[in-house]
Amino acid sequence: MAIEFKPSPSLPPPSTAVGPVAWVRQNLFSSPLNVFLTLFSIYIIYLLVPPIIEWGIINATWEGASKAECTAGGACWAFINVYFEQFMYGLYPSEETWRINLAVILIVLLIGMFAIKAINKLFLSLTILLVYPVVAYFLFAGGVFGLEVVETSRWGGLFLTVLLGVVGIAASFPLGALLALGRRSNMPVAKSVSLVFIETIRAVPLITILFMASVMIPLFLPEGLNFNKLLRVLIGITLFSSAYMAEVIRGGLQAIPKGQYEAADAMGLTYWQSMVLVILPQALKLVIPGIVNSFISLFKDTTLVYIVGMFDFLGRIQAANHDTNWLGTTVEGYAFAALVYWIFCFGMSRYSMALERKLDTGHKRN
Amino acid sequence: MSNIKNTPSNKSFLNDAGNRSLIFQIVLLAVVVFVGYYLFSNLQANLENRGISTGFSFLNEPAGFPILIHLVSYTESSTYGRAFLVALINTFVISLLGIILATIIGVVMGLARLSKNWLVARLATVYIETMRNIPLLLQMFFWYFAVLAALPVPRNSYEFADFLLNKRGIYSPNPIAQDGFGLVIVGFIVSIALAIGLIVWAKKRQTRTGLWFPAYWSSLGIILAVTFLFFAAAGFPLEFDLPQKSRFNVTGGMVLPPEFVAVLVALSTYTGAFIAEIVRAGILSVNWGQTEAARSLGLRDSMTQRLIVLPQALRVIIPPLTSQYLNLAKNSSLGAAIAYPELVAVIMGTTLNQTGQAIETIGLCMLVYGSLSLSISLFMNWYNKKMSLIER
Amino acid sequence: MTNTNMARAQLEPGESAIIEFNDVNKWYGDFHVLKNINFSIKKGERIVVCGPSGSGKSTMTRCINRLEEHQKGSILVDGIEMNNNLKNIEAIRKDVGMVFQHFNLFPHLTILENLTLAPIWVRKMPKKEAEEMAMHYLERVKIANQALKYPGQLSGGQQQRVAIARGLCMQPRIMLFDEPTSALDPEMIKEVLDTMVQLAEEGMTMVCVTHEMGFAKTVADRVVFMDAGEIVEANEPHEFFDNPQHDRTQMFLSQILNH
Amino acid sequence: MTNTNMARAQLEPGESAIIEFNDVNKWYGDFHVLKNINFSIKKGERIVVCGPSGSGKSTMTRCINRLEEHQKGSILVDGIEMNNNLKNIEAIRKDVGMVFQHFNLFPHLTILENLTLAPIWVRKMPKKEAEEMAMHYLERVKIANQALKYPGQLSGGQQQRVAIARGLCMQPRIMLFDEPTSALDPEMIKEVLDTMVQLAEEGMTMVCVTHEMGFAKTVADRVVFMDAGEIVEANEPHEFFDNPQHDRTQMFLSQILNH
Amino acid sequence: GTLDDVKAKGFVQCGVSQGVPGFSNADDKGNWTGIDVDACRAVAAAIFGDAQKVKFTPLSAKERFTALQSGEIDILSRNTTWTYTRDVSLGLDFTATNFYDGQGFMVRKDLGVESAMDLDGATVCTEQGTTTELNMADFFRKHNMSYVPVVVQKADEAVSAYDSGRCDVYTTDKSGLAAHRTKLKNPSNNIILPETISKEPLGPVVRHGDNQWKDLVTWVMYVQVNAEEMGITSKNVAKIKADAKDPGIRRLLGAEGNMGQDLGLNADWAYNVIAEVGNYGEEFERNLGKDTALNLPRAINNLWNNGGIMYAPPVR
Numbered sequence A: 001m002a003i004e005f006k007p008s009p010s011l012p013p014p015s016t017a018v019g020p021v022a023w024v025r026q027n028l029f030s031s032p033l034n035v036f037l038t039l040f041s042i043y044i045i046y047l048l049v050p051p052i053i054e055w056g057i058i059n060a061t062w063e064g065a066s067k068a069e070c071t072a073g074g075a076c077w078a079f080i081n082v083y084f085e086q087f088m089y090g091l092y093p094s095e096e097t098w099r100i101n102l103a104v105i106l107i108v109l110l111i112g113m114f115a116i117k118a119i120n121k122l123f124l125s126l127t128i129l130l131v132y133p134v135v136a137y138f139l140f141a142g143g144v145f146g147l148e149v150v151e152t153s154r155w156g157g158l159f160l161t162v163l164l165g166v167v168g169i170a171a172s173f174p175l176g177a178l179l180a181l182g183r184r185s186n187m188p189v190a191k192s193v194s195l196v197f198i199e200t201i202r203a204v205p206l207i208t209i210l211f212m213a214s215v216m217i218p219l220f221l222p223e224g225l226n227f228n229k230l231l232r233v234l235i236g237i238t239l240f241s242s243a244y245m246a247e248v249i250r251g252g253l254q255a256i257p258k259g260q261y262e263a264a265d266a267m268g269l270t271y272w273q274s275m276v277l278v279i280l281p282q283a284l285k286l287v288i289p290g291i292v293n294s295f296i297s298l299f300k301d302t303t304l305v306y307i308v309g310m311f312d313f314l315g316r317i318q319a320a321n322h323d324t325n326w327l328g329t330t331v332e333g334y335a336f337a338a339l340v341y342w343i344f345c346f347g348m349s350r351y352s353m354a355l356e357r358k359l360d361t362g363h364k365r366n
Numbered sequence B: 001m002s003n004i005k006n007t008p009s010n011k012s013f014l015n016d017a018g019n020r021s022l023i024f025q026i027v028l029l030a031v032v033v034f035v036g037y038y039l040f041s042n043l044q045a046n047l048e049n050r051g052i053s054t055g056f057s058f059l060n061e062p063a064g065f066p067i068l069i070h071l072v073s074y075t076e077s078s079t080y081g082r083a084f085l086v087a088l089i090n091t092f093v094i095s096l097l098g099i100i101l102a103t104i105i106g107v108v109m110g111l112a113r114l115s116k117n118w119l120v121a122r123l124a125t126v127y128i129e130t131m132r133n134i135p136l137l138l139q140m141f142f143w144y145f146a147v148l149a150a151l152p153v154p155r156n157s158y159e160f161a162d163f164l165l166n167k168r169g170i171y172s173p174n175p176i177a178q179d180g181f182g183l184v185i186v187g188f189i190v191s192i193a194l195a196i197g198l199i200v201w202a203k204k205r206q207t208r209t210g211l212w213f214p215a216y217w218s219s220l221g222i223i224l225a226v227t228f229l230f231f232a233a234a235g236f237p238l239e240f241d242l243p244q245k246s247r248f249n250v251t252g253g254m255v256l257p258p259e260f261v262a263v264l265v266a267l268s269t270y271t272g273a274f275i276a277e278i279v280r281a282g283i284l285s286v287n288w289g290q291t292e293a294a295r296s297l298g299l300r301d302s303m304t305q306r307l308i309v310l311p312q313a314l315r316v317i318i319p320p321l322t323s324q325y326l327n328l329a330k331n332s333s334l335g336a337a338i339a340y341p342e343l344v345a346v347i348m349g350t351t352l353n354q355t356g357q358a359i360e361t362i363g364l365c366m367l368v369y370g371s372l373s374l375s376i377s378l379f380m381n382w383y384n385k386k387m388s389l390i391e392r
Numbered sequence C, D: 001m002t003n004t005n006m007a008r009a010q011l012e013p014g015e016s017a018i019i020e021f022n023d024v025n026k027w028y029g030d031f032h033v034l035k036n037i038n039f040s041i042k043k044g045e046r047i048v049v050c051g052p053s054g055s056g057k058s059t060m061t062r063c064i065n066r067l068e069e070h071q072k073g074s075i076l077v078d079g080i081e082m083n084n085n086l087k088n089i090e091a092i093r094k095d096v097g098m099v100f101q102h103f104n105l106f107p108h109l110t111i112l113e114n115l116t117l118a119p120i121w122v123r124k125m126p127k128k129e130a131e132e133m134a135m136h137y138l139e140r141v142k143i144a145n146q147a148l149k150y151p152g153q154l155s156g157g158q159q160q161r162v163a164i165a166r167g168l169c170m171q172p173r174i175m176l177f178d179e180p181t182s183a184l185d186p187e188m189i190k191e192v193l194d195t196m197v198q199l200a201e202e203g204m205t206m207v208c209v210t211h212e213m214g215f216a217k218t219v220a221d222r223v224v225f226m227d228a229g230e231i232v233e234a235n236e237p238h239e240f241f242d243n244p245q246h247d248r249t250q251m252f253l254s255q256i257l258n259h
Numbered sequence E: 001g002t003l004d005d006v007k008a009k010g011f012v013q014c015g016v017s018q019g020v021p022g023f024s025n026a027d028d029k030g031n032w033t034g035i036d037v038d039a040c041r042a043v044a045a046a047i048f049g050d051a052q053k054v055k056f057t058p059l060s061a062k063e064r065f066t067a068l069q070s071g072e073i074d075i076l077s078r079n080t081t082w083t084y085t086r087d088v089s090l091g092l093d094f095t096a097t098n099f100y101d102g103q104g105f106m107v108r109k110d111l112g113v114e115s116a117m118d119l120d121g122a123t124v125c126t127e128q129g130t131t132t133e134l135n136m137a138d139f140f141r142k143h144n145m146s147y148v149p150v151v152v153q154k155a156d157e158a159v160s161a162y163d164s165g166r167c168d169v170y171t172t173d174k175s176g177l178a179a180h181r182t183k184l185k186n187p188s189n190n191i192i193l194p195e196t197i198s199k200e201p202l203g204p205v206v207r208h209g210d211n212q213w214k215d216l217v218t219w220v221m222y223v224q225v226n227a228e229e230m231g232i233t234s235k236n237v238a239k240i241k242a243d244a245k246d247p248g249i250r251r252l253l254g255a256e257g258n259m260g261q262d263l264g265l266n267a268d269w270a271y272n273v274i275a276e277v278g279n280y281g282e283e284f285e286r287n288l289g290k291d292t293a294l295n296l297p298r299a300i301n302n303l304w305n306n307g308g309i310m311y312a313p314p315v316r
């Protein structure tokens, strides 16, 4: 007769294996080297954190009209306070800044509408991609419906930074897709044109391209034909990021199994039909995280427009540092800039990671 | 045979796939050529109308401006060509040092992030996430303007032995060779030869007897000891020019100007954060089974890392590392913003301004960056090929 | 080679072949993958192609709708010659449906959208009509209730049935199957084979690369055996299985039947 | 618990066990994965460990060369107690060879380098001698002609045989096998099992986690059955298979023998 | 030509500095003031009769010539020194000089330096892409003194570098020194050394090859100097135009004849310039004079008959 098997009860682990004490032992003091590293880390934290808190919070001054009023010995956040509007909007007339805010609210609402089931997604996307930019442009620039004209030379601050980043990415997207298709094409001319363009752009620093855009484009145009510096810089940024975008999209295209191309061919779709209906929608889904990452780099790189004399967010802060009332607030300015950039970039990078994870499981290949 | 139903209506020149692609390509080529020609002819007309001189003859003219950092001799009366060379060297030097430092920082931080010590891992994460998400230009400004403001004036320099640190840079004694220094060089060469001999011998002995000899450490010792012996024998033929505080500055000694230090620090800490992530991913990509297999063979953890994990991780690390190196080289151009005299500052800044020849100067810069990028990626491709695994 | 006589369809007078290979040769680089293929199929015929791996079965099938180009000889489908002419290719692809081993459904489209894509964009059918037709074929493959799901949500067998329905939606005169069941679990194979048998019974012209010998015996009008880029033997199923002429065929059959 | 009596080796007087588990307990976090394991092996014994997935077979085996740490009880290998002492661990790992399910060959080294790595670096053997020995073991696993290839160039079965040879190159007193054949195709399984049988015949002490019951019947001195972190039953093969004591064992055997 | 383009677009695009008080400087609302700004406004007044029809493009020193050459701006009015090379080979044309300047040095008082000759071994900050960079080099070379050059990309940052102690000396045009000194943490702790080491005639620049436009810009400046000489100011210009008997003045103010025609302008262009912007003296006092933070004396920028060298050709 068979003996019945009853598993013995599980016992709780000994305190050496779990619990806070075990945790500390395993994670902080597991070996002499680790003890040293732990103590060293604590020392570094001790060196860095308390002084920063003291300077940035405890001894900081939050209100005031000039540096002279910052007497507490800590950070002079009053500087940021006073200049806040300029940092955000540049020299955009303050009675007109509602136009920027309105444009931001609009886009947030539009994107939020994706969550509503009943709305036609295609229609909404087209609105965002085609209608919204026009509306936003007229809101920003004015000159219609009695809106006061605001020169692009007055656009600046974080507004300009975001504008450059968003327009750069959005505009580089179609161009990048074309370049990617070109680079994968089996037509030698299309292939080499795309290849040369992509590799040339990727080989040189953004700053040389911005410099070309800001001073050289007019030399290549017939006399009298000339356009706005902001537009030229945007063209430069777009060309630059389209080369990187092309490589991201190419990665996506390569990940699409060959069978998808064949199935589309076998159904009798033409090249462009199969690209637009079958291949690109799949590839783009795969490259969204890559695009977000490109956006993050571009967003950081837009600081370089400062070198060609545009007052983006960092540029405005640099300029404000020279205000005679606020001399000696360099560190506060940089700290503020660093914080804002960090929040944007870190947030986006987390978002892209989450997206990557989501798409990873959601996109089953077959 | 069945009847062949030919369909002549469909037989058109344009419907042939080969012809279509040919036509498309001809059109594309025509457009590219036309746009190129259009831009070029505009350029020529514009240059002529505006009386801007062209050509590279300016490279032979005296530059007339000073350059703060020059590793080859340069004076104000040197030519623009010389200035170009100086700037080129400055770009190379900062890129090379930056790559070395960033690699060290990246490896250390990447390993730290994988550390079993919770605190160390957390600190490394904070470092990486901070550096990666703040624009490089801002970091350069910080290292230049904010740190500069916090340092003392030369008179109140921080002093460590014969080293000085102040707003004007980091000063160190400058060694000056005296008579007989040649002997020391001879000694150095001899010691290197000895060290190589030792390493070869150690390898041979291992093959023969299986005994290991710590050849690398001992050869380092030999190099130091032998060189020192020759140095002593020659009667210590080296004098140091010590930095002295003078009326304005510090005179004498060697100096690392703050511009150089700021660019170097910013470039290497920024890129280092990216490299850290690459290193981490590379090490994680090596299957844990490899470590277990190595351990079960009795290899110690340090050997496991050196012989098993790192060689395999490198395979994964190298392609993204290449693009980080390229980025660093390109980013060195931001040094222009804080007075580091690299290519963009000297050529697209001062030279362009003195000569007005935008096309030539910007063209020169793009050429240099292009070849820099090309050579780094060629080297890396070669290395990558060498490292790649052989599969079925 | 008497034993490849059967590679040509037995045509009644006045009847013409729907697919015709005349001395077709194809190379991949230096590699001669199809050698002098002579072969024809008449309307309504059901052909099973078998042979060892790498023998060129897929390649031959894919030449029919010009997923591959051949370099010598001529292929006529429904009287139209295959060449670089895009109009011809388009016309033929409308007439030829294809089902792949790995289904190749479009994962970003629902089942219904997968089916209506070609009718709408290639046949320029109104969307409503296309959807009605799609539902009709989905019912035929017994999967209409899944119409709004995505391919990723279906089992392999279901996916393959969708792929068949997608092929049918073009209302093709010929259906090509390239090992439609070899990526499936045994129980799903049955689902798919049942669907194919049903199609065969309805009189669809079919070319099917498969090693399901049961299927071949049940429905094939002729079985074609290929090796090393050649048609070694072609015959009616009972002849082919019971009385293979070639020793190569015998060896092959002994392997797969024992398996 | 009478039926685990056989978990301890039957020692002759004066003989001592080469591996000894005394009341070994191990937790992963809160999860009690090994419960009171008492178990010993004498020199030259061949033990097969089996049991359902997740029962702790791998964990127990890996405790033997301290790839895993246990938290309670003691493990003695060749008289040396397992603890945090690095010298002990090193000494034991030199004496214990291990073969993994996924081979874990070092892909960046040639076969020969894979085999000589440990002898050179751990045993401080002259390179030449190490290579001679490696060739010897490669011949034993019948694969000497592949010595200069890289693991990626070999088939799975060949790789696993290399892994065995690599383990042998340390000239260990004990070999551990953790499901060495379960990642292989049927024909390759045979290759590897043949090699293992040959080893067993030469008198190597072996602990082998496997579900190849044929192997167990042929070579094992004892079969150990685990479930839920416990040794449920241990016995000589014929007793174990023909007359399992425990209902759990019976159920398990009925499953894998029917398979 | 440029004039037609300007008329067509309806404003003058004027390149200015990124902030030099007294010359071209924007307040925190973005309104531009300064003597260089007024030069552009005067041109706008001459063309459109409206001094506000100007748009400003702030440029760093190193960008400025390319911006002008490329046609991005119509006039470069950015304390730019007239030099041989710039005039001859850069594709530029210098018009009239609106400020005679010379390069000088600023040091911190506590260094105890009295003369530029004491600067041997000093670290000197300056802005990239200026004549200053070259003059400085020449000066130290001539006197056989050593120095450490720190050449910063933008004037503001060069000043910051000086102010933070990176350099002992800051060098630029003396007017610039005075202007920048107001931006220091502690202006009174810094002195400007007496030496002037260069001639720096500053004035608006236009593209080479458009003579009509060059003439226009030149004569807008000369008219202002002549107006000061004749005692015509923005306050009394209307009255003088109505009352004047002097045919020279009547011609100048467009009360008779049509002197603007050849420039492509209206007859009253000069009137508009004076009425909207003022004469040269007014411009100087408003931007640089005693009541400003710069507090510069007229010195050589006075009229020729007042001991200066401002001498405009007659309007005939």
Ligand SMILES: Nc1ncnc2c1ncn2[C@@H]1O[C@H](COP(=O)(O)OP(=O)(O)OP(=O)(O)O)[C@@H](O)[C@H]1O
Pocket: C028, C031, C033, C051, C052, C053, C054, C055, C056, C057, C058, C059, C060
């Ligand atoms: N794109 C290609 N380039 C080069 N050779 C190819 C290519 N595609 C197929 N081949 C080769 O052509 C031969 C025939 O391939 P094909 O796919 O037609 O064989 P098959 O009979 O369908 O085999 P299987 O049963 O494995 O699908 C094979 O040897 C294959 O390696």
Ligand SMILES: Nc1ncnc2c1ncn2[C@@H]1O[C@H](COP(=O)(O)OP(=O)(O)OP(=O)(O)O)[C@@H](O)[C@H]1O
Pocket: D028, D029, D031, D033, D051, D052, D053, D054, D055, D056, D057, D058, D059, D060
């Ligand atoms: N590192 C770990 N952390 C937490 N739990 C683990 C870990 N490794 C294994 N386990 C758990 O411990 C139990 C025993 O694992 P073990 O690998 O020893 O099982 P096994 O008997 O070898 O099973 P299999 O036949 O699947 O290999 C399993 O439930 C497993 O999930």
Ligand SMILES: [Mg+2]
Pocket: C057, C058, C059, C179
């Ligand atoms: Mg096939």
Ligand SMILES: [Mg+2]
Pocket: D057, D058, D059, D178, D179
């Ligand atoms: Mg296991």
